[in-house]
Amino acid sequence: MDVLIVDDEPLARERLTRMVAQLDDTRVIAEADSADDALTAIERFDPDVVLLDVRMPGNDGVSAAQTISQMDDPPAVIFCTAYDEYALDAFATHAVGYLLKPVRAEQLETVLNKARTPNKLQKRTSSATTSQGRQHISAKTPRGVTLIPLDDIRYFLADQKYVTVYHTGGEHLLDDTLKELEEAFSDRFLRTHRSALVSIPHIQAMERNSEGQYEVRLEDTSHRPPVSRRHAATLKALLHRL
Structure with a gap:
């Protein structure tokens, strides 16, 4: 589990970093x-x-959590703060936990374990089935609208506001969001x-590149x-079932 610690006080960040370091399969990445x-x-x-503080210079933690909750694939948020009056606002952002400083190690471990609970997407990938609904997606081109069969698609890649579909016939920009x-x-x-x-049916393997980062090898x-x-464990589990 990769953890981001957000706090304007260096000593508070250091303390949380030490506690996270004592937990198995958990690390602070930033x-x-x-x-x-x-x-x-x-x-x-x-x-x-x-791990998010509430009161910080500039925008506060609650407003940041609201923005995070609207992301396509948001991380879990756990508030770590000295103030208890923000709890209702915090949980309205779908936060996983609300810990009061000084945070105790056992409390942190409990709420981090709660954050490990598989999400809906991970549960859905326990069985790879064929969609019985739409079998094409549409992409606008200078010549009009092109229908791309799902079977021809290898992957979608988002870059800022744009999503590109990569398929056996080439690539096209889409109006759809990744979400x-x-x-x-x-x-x-x-x-x-x-x-x-x-595309699940076209996954062949998960491999590391020359920089040690994971990539998917796809057919064709x-x-x-x-x-x-964050997603490596889910992909590994899926590969074992395929």
Whole structure:
């Protein structure tokens, strides 16, 4: 489990880092001292969990959590704060937990274990089945609208506001968001990264590149979509079942 710690007090970040280091299969991958820096770090490091303070310079933690909850593939949020009056607002952002400082190690471990509970997407990938609904997606081109069969699609990749579909006939920009595609075709495509959905029937293997990062090897393409640490376990489990 990869953790991002967000607190404007260095000593508070250091204390949480020490406690996280004592837990199995859990590590701190980044720190931030403001809400804005936290959002940037989420996009860059794709953490599983954010340990988030409430009162910080600039935007507060609650507003940051609201923004996080609206992301396509949001990490779990656990508030770590000295103030108890923000609890209702915090849980309205779908936070997993609300810990009061000084945070105790056993409390942190309990709420982190709660964050490990498989989400709906992970549960759905326990069985890879064929969609009985839409069998095509539509892409606008200079010549009009092109229908692309799902069987021809290898993966979708998001880059800022745009999503590109890569298929046996080439690639096209889409109007759909990655979140919309994931919801529509959850039994056909698996989220491997904040920016990538890959075709389950065409997955061949998960491999490391020269920089040690995970990638997916897919049938009929040399492209290797990325796999974040956050999604690696789900993909490994799926590969064992295929």
